[in-house]
Amino acid sequence: MAPFDQRSPNQQLLPLTAKTNANDHLEIGGCDVVELVEQYGSPLYILDELSLRTACQQYRDGFKSYYHGESQVIYASKAWNCLAICAIVASEGLGIDVVSGGELYTALQAGVKPDVIYLHGNNKSESELEYAIATGCTVIIDNWLELKNASNLAQSLGKSPRIMLRITPGIECHTHEYIQTGHLDSKFGFDPTEVESVFAFLSNQTLLQCVGIHAHIGSQIFELQPHQDLGAVMISWFKIASNYGLNLTELNIGGGLGISYTESDDPPSITEWVKTVSNSVITACEAQGLALPKLISEPGRSLIGTACVTAYTIGSNKTVPQGRTYITIDGGMSDNPRPITYQSKYLAMVANHMSTEADQVITIAGKHCESGDILIKDIKLPKTNPGDILVVPATGAYNYSMASNYNRIPKLAAVLVDAGTANLILKRETYADLIRQDVLPTKLQ
């Protein structure tokens, strides 16, 4: 197998350090998964630090190799925002993209410097805008209301905030196909038809520093062509902005690179994506006779997705008269809402019998009171018994961050594993946590 740094984490099915150990157990980050569950409880998110750091390094170093101008990778922390993850990605030189006051607070508490924090969102409240401007973060302006609010806040706070404009570029991706249109039916960003009037407004602003523009065209994208096309579309706005006296120097091309959830997924590597994006911007700048802008990218899923697996304990099983066999796990849609929300497909393996032949077709059901709470339909697995540990890979992105307390099920713990050591990064919620915000009025006591 190729060394860690030569494998693109987003193309793997399991974290880079995963292997079967002498006990026939799955091991990640040098830790036995079965022992982790014994120690930290079930279900459990297990995050491989090396996979996360390797993905950060491949993005960061890829831009250094392929892009001759300045570059900055920022982690789209909506994929999984918590103190430890913000601290790890920042220690690799990445910035952080946040989309709410809560994500911003977490990044700041993790010690991330405001000059590499970018606030997104299509309906930022005034207090979120004020928080970002007062702390010195860059704000990605999504609409007119926000632009005017930012201008007023700059005056009242006596600040000169850095802003970027989110533009809908007319490139829309549906994972395996994409379309280009003049303008898009999207809730995010300024439509291309509005951009010149925004530039005109900005040309009269003394406090707002508009440093550049931003676009994000979609997520779990396997094609390179849409990002190849995006450079030219975005760079054409730089020239138009200069007609309004604006000197744009930064281009944020968003995220979107996909990952392998199952064997049938075949995303490009991180390096291929970086090379495509870099070439696209370099070629567009050469064609327009423009200097290279600072190139910002904001991947989420492809940084964190493959680094994490979820370990569950198998409970009851049943075979229905029509023949399907179900096994039930102690989690489901509250810790991984993607299958019920997007019909997403996942793999699974039995962590305490890694070499046993997968000779049964099984449907894995979650424990929630919802018929649709099926984590995986008809997957081949070895014969299992109650108490076996089932592992579902590629759960790092949009699992914890979209988790809920449906059925008042406490949110899981998460451990960070590296070189044989495990560190708790999220405590398991307790029943007391579940009622922490409940209020029982006196008349009901």
Ligand SMILES: Cc1ncc(COP(=O)(O)O)c(C=O)c1O
């Ligand atoms: C504005 C923006 N940037 C970056 C991302 C990250 O996308 P991904 O996780 O696909 O890399 C998203 C996610 O949808 C987004 O909305």
